[in-house]
Amino acid sequence: MFTANSCFKTDDYGAPSETLTGSIIDSVTGLPIQTEQGNGIRIRLDELSWSSNPVPQYFWVMQNGNFNDTKLFTGYYRITPVDGPFVPLIQQDSNGDTIVNNSRMMEINGVTKVNFMVEPFLNVQWVGEPVVNADSTVTVNFKFTRGTTNPDWQFNVTDVYLFVSEVPYVGNSNFDSRYSTQVTYSGTAGNALLGQTITINTKVMPGSRNYYIRVGARTADNVQKRYNYTDVKMVAIP
Amino acid sequence: MKIIKYLFIVCISLLSACNKLNVPPLNIIKDQDIFNSVNGITAYMARMYSQLPIEDFKYSADHGFNNWNYIKNINTYSGEGVNKNVTVLTNGNTGYWADAYTLIREANYFIQTLPKYSADYNNNQTQLNQWIGEARFIRAFTYFALVKRYGGVPIIDSVQYYPGESLNELQVSRNSEEEVYDYIAQDCDSAIKYMNATSEQKGRANKYVAAALKSTAMLFAGSIAKYNQIQLFDNSGKHLLGIPANKADSFFKASYEASLLLEGHYSLYRANPDKYQNYENLFFDDNSPENIFVKYYHYPDVVHSYDALEVPFQQTGPGYSSYLNPTLNFVELFDGLPKNADGTLKTKDANGKYILYQHRMDLFANAEPRLRATVIFPGDEFRGQQIDVRRGIYTGPVAGGISSLIPDGYTGPYSAANLVTSSSSKQTPYTLPDGTKMNPAGLSGVFTSGVYTRTGFYIRKYMDSTKTQADMLLHHSDQHWIVFRYAEILLNRAEADYELYADGQTDVNYLQDAFNCINDIRDRAGATLLADPNELTIDTIRIERKKELAFENDTWWDIKRWRVADQEINNKIYRILNPFYAANAGEYFFDARLEENNARFTFNPIWYYEPIPGGELTKDPKLIQNPGY
Numbered sequence: 041m042f043t044a045n046s047c048f049k050t051d052d053y054g055a056p057s058e059t060l061t062g063s064i065i066d067s068v069t070g071l072p073i074q075t076e077q078g079n080g081i082r083i084r085l086d087e088l089s090w091s092s093n094p095v096p097q098y099f100w101v102m103q104n105g106n107f108n109d110t111k112l113f114t115g116y117y118r119i120t121p122v123d124g125p126f127v128p129l130i131q132q133d134s135n136g137d138t139i140v141n142n143s144r145m146m147e148i149n150g151v152t153k154v155n156f157m158v159e160p161f162l163n164v165q166w167v168g169e170p171v172v173n174a175d176s177t178v179t180v181n182f183k184f185t186r187g188t189t190n191p192d193w194q195f196n197v198t199d200v201y202l203f204v205s206e207v208p209y210v211g212n213s214n215f216d217s218r219y220s221t222q223v224t225y226s227g228t229a230g231n232a233l234l235g236q237t238i239t240i241n242t243k244v245m246p247g248s249r250n251y252y253i254r255v256g257a258r259t260a261d262n263v264q265k266r267y268n269y270t271d272v273k274m275v276a277i278p
Numbered sequence: 279m280k281i282i283k284y285l286f287i288v289c290i291s292l293l294s295a296c297n298k299l300n301v302p303p304l305n306i307i308k309d310q311d312i313f314n315s316v317n318g319i320t321a322y323m324a325r326m327y328s329q330l331p332i333e334d335f336k337y338s339a340d341h342g343f344n345n346w347n348y349i350k351n352i353n354t355y356s357g358e359g360v361n362k363n364v365t366v367l368t369n370g371n372t373g374y375w376a377d378a379y380t381l382i383r384e385a386n387y388f389i390q391t392l393p394k395y396s397a398d399y400n401n402n403q404t405q406l407n408q409w410i411g412e413a414r415f416i417r418a419f420t421y422f423a424l425v426k427r428y429g430g431v432p433i434i435d436s437v438q439y440y441p442g443e444s445l446n447e448l449q450v451s452r453n454s455e456e457e458v459y460d461y462i463a464q465d466c467d468s469a470i471k472y473m474n475a476t477s478e479q480k481g482r483a484n485k486y487v488a489a490a491l492k493s494t495a496m497l498f499a500g501s502i503a504k505y506n507q508i509q510l511f512d513n514s515g516k517h518l519l520g521i522p523a524n525k526a527d528s529f530f531k532a533s534y535e536a537s538l539l540l541e542g543h544y545s546l547y548r549a550n551p552d553k554y555q556n557y558e559n560l561f562f563d564d565n566s567p568e569n570i571f572v573k574y575y576h577y578p579d580v581v582h583s584y585d586a587l588e589v590p591f592q593q594t595g596p597g598y599s600s601y602l603n604p605t606l607n608f609v610e611l612f613d614g615l616p617k618n619a620d621g622t623l624k625t626k627d628a629n630g631k632y633i634l635y636q637h638r639m640d641l642f643a644n645a646e647p648r649l650r651a652t653v654i655f656p657g658d659e660f661r662g663q664q665i666d667v668r669r670g671i672y673t674g675p676v677a678g679g680i681s682s683l684i685p686d687g688y689t690g691p692y693s694a695a696n697l698v699t700s701s702s703s704k705q706t707p708y709t710l711p712d713g714t715k716m717n718p719a720g721l722s723g724v725f726t727s728g729v730y731t732r733t734g735f736y737i738r739k740y741m742d743s744t745k746t747q748a749d750m751l752l753h754h755s756d757q758h759w760i761v762f763r764y765a766e767i768l769l770n771r772a773e774a775d776y777e778l779y780a781d782g783q784t785d786v787n788y789l790q791d792a793f794n795c796i797n798d799i800r801d802r803a804g805a806t807l808l809a810d811p812n813e814l815t816i817d818t819i820r821i822e823r824k825k826e827l828a829f830e831n832d833t834w835w836d837i838k839r840w841r842v843a844d845q846e847i848n849n850k851i852y853r854i855l856n857p858f859y860a861a862n863a864g865e866y867f868f869d870a871r872l873e874e875n876n877a878r879f880t881f882n883p884i885w886y887y888e889p890i891p892g893g894e895l896t897k898d899p900k901l902i903q904n905p906g907y
Contacts, residue, residue, distance in 0.1 A: 093899075095895065095899065122905075123905075132509065132511050134522060135515060136511035136514075136516065136517055198845075217849065217876065217878055218690075218876070222849065262507035262509075264882075264884060264906060265844060265883045
């Protein structure tokens with residue numbers, strides 16, 4: 041009877057409530073990196089408090105490059121942003137030895153703030169403002185340049201995409217294929233356009249309403265082939 | 279005295295009762311009941327063969343192996359075909375892991391137990407070698423199913439015991455991807471060396487079946503070494519995902535040599551001089567010299583539902599039909615069709631007006647026999663009926679030619695002007711100018727609701743054209759599935775040839791050999807032959823493979839191992855062919871356009887490797903998950 045009582049214990053361990061917050065900074069702009077919501081960038085957490093080889097946890101970074109997780113346990117963690125359109129922070133050579141390690145090992149306790157600096161594969165910028173045409177298409181000008189000077193991470197530019205959506209969370213995970221326009225480049229054709237101003241039009245967009253547009257560009261990288269983006273702009277179709 | 283005597287008797291009986299009853303239970307089958315006779319061995323083998331991870335009529339992306347529901351088959355993931363239910367692409371992950379290791383354990387158990395019963399077979403080494411070889415083949419086949427999904431997996435080569443071994447010993451870590459392929463080669467080599475040329479029974483392995491497996495697996499390994507970019511190392515530096523590029527040629531060479539072993543023992547099926555009929559028959563003729571390894575079905579014991587699921591709508595049994603519609607993209611790969619300069623099907627004349635045809639089949643009059651045997655065209659014959667596929671009736675003017683109904687690249691619906699269509703199979707007949715009536719849509723589509731072909735085409739390959747209508751039911755199909763056929767070996771060989779040639783290997787005239795293999799396949803197919811080996815490119819060979827092995831659950835794995843899937847399928851919308859009847863001309867025209875439901879497919883580069891099932895990671899913390907999951 042006595043042993044039976046000690047077999048039942050209420051799990052009253054406190055709920056996780058520590059916060060990890062911060063930004064993934066784009067080394068070219070100095071601002072939080074532009075990414076997409078869903079299939080963008082993840083923060084990988086390895087809790088090293090108990091084991092040197094724990095099962096990793098992940099949470100998503102927001103579209104604007106900031107991250108904020110308020111439900112973590114106190115502990116000692118290795119923190120690494122992964123999967124995004126930037127040079128990986130942890131790199132291994134062909135023998136499996138780690139040659140680059142820019143992850144952070146730190147205590148998470150209370151509100152813990154940390155930023156990471158990453159080198160994006162490409163830097164994509166608007167040139168001027170989008171123009172709404174009389175036929176309800178939108179013309180945009182933009183240019184893309186290399187975001188990293190490291191030749192090992194300069195892959196062929198594969199395509200640029202003008203994404204259109206009716207919500208601000210616009211990107212490769214969420215766009216309206218009726219209005220968005222993709223331009224693909226085969227082989228090295230895209231590389232010749234680095235630094236040049238490029239013009240793309242949307243398809244005809246019904247009015248009268250607002251749309252959110254954004255340009256993405258990507259390379260044939262061996263991470264996850266995610267896009268580097270401009271910021272989001274709103275256009276009003278009358 | 280009496281008391282002592284009774285006590286003595288009691289003591290004796292108690293002492294005798296201390297003897298333990300050391301007899302095994304009689305109601306449990308023991309090793310010797312199975313291993314000591316051919317019937318027992320056959321029963322053990324039957325179990326293992328039934329569990330082989332064969333991707334046939336009963337393998338699908340959402341249900342895995344041995345499930346009748348073939349609707350989400352991987353031919354609808356690769357771009358070969360579409361259907362109503364597949365509207366978004368997934369990684370095709372079926373969580374195949376625990377069942378694999380169960381089968382591997384059974385093979386391991388067999389290999390380590392059979393030698394103990396050698397005396398029951400008069401120590402006939404040939405017989406024992408045949409059986410051990412079969413177990414090794416089964417083990418290699420299973421490891422191949424694992425490595426092509428997950429990359430490096432734990433190699434378990436002997437039976438594990440619990441609680442004999444500690445939990446720590448049982449929790450194994452992943453071997454490297456290269457180690458798994460090497461292990462498969464080792465098992466195949468042993469099977470090739472020790473097995474006989476013929477199988478003990480139909481549907482079982484032999485020396486050449488093992489060679490066919492090696493040919494395929496080593497080709498995969500070579501592709502991974504050459505084209506893969508995803509790398510994963512564990513904490514000890516073991517290379518779990520990815521094979522060093524300098525190993526590509528040795529794997530391609532191993533594949534080539536394994537393919538060579540089959541030469542002279544198998545050949546392409548050419549029994550019928552009519553190449554169309556021949557190509558249709560090759561999938562049904564049990565005496566085909568092309569068959570290397572076949573999975574047999576037999577009604578009512580072991581059945582599948584291929585016919586009922588795929589049959590054209592006008593021939594439906596109760597419920598299902600139309601679940602595998604070949605895309606126009608696929609059809610356009612073949613010879614014998616009028617083509618534009620960009621390779622697309624030519625349906626309009628030089629002025630951009632639709633070409634008119636008296637009969638729908640006129641467009642396909644010279645189609646390559648292999649294509650005719652693979653798909654059912656609109657207006658084509660199947661099971662004694664004309665398969666009536668029509669999108670609608672065009673009622674507008676025809677003088678001067680009919681202009682395009684929609685702009686190029688348009689993904690929206692047709693406008694209602696000048697078109698009469700049916701939304702479902704309940705149609706209202708339309709009165710034509712000559713007074714006769716015609717349904718707006720064909721008996722087998724195209725509608726906008728229900729089941730029908732979304733592309734204008736139906737599947738013909740493997741469909742039983744002799745099946746009666748009463749038998750067009752689920753669980754009533756029993757045509758066999760050819761796991762390995764010689765055409766695949768020739769294609770493996772041509773691809774390995776070309777990769778070795780392209781990499782500057784000159785010990786064999788690889789380019790000439792590839793040329794010979796491709797032309798053998800094309801000749802049998804009734805396709806245009808290559809004129810010169812220098813016409814060959816890697817794409818020629820890959821497209822030939824897509825044409826020949828279409829709808830055999832192969833292309834999905836090919837576009838993955840070539841690492842082209844994410845470029846080929848990127849926001850991709852497939853092309854379809856809509857036949858229309860021009861009422862005022864009394865003839866048909868075809869509109870080749872992008873699919874009308876605007877279904878877009880994107881292959882996420884993470885999917886080149888599948889995720890290890892979460893439950894397995896929990897049981898064995900030494901397993902590391904693949905990246906991106």
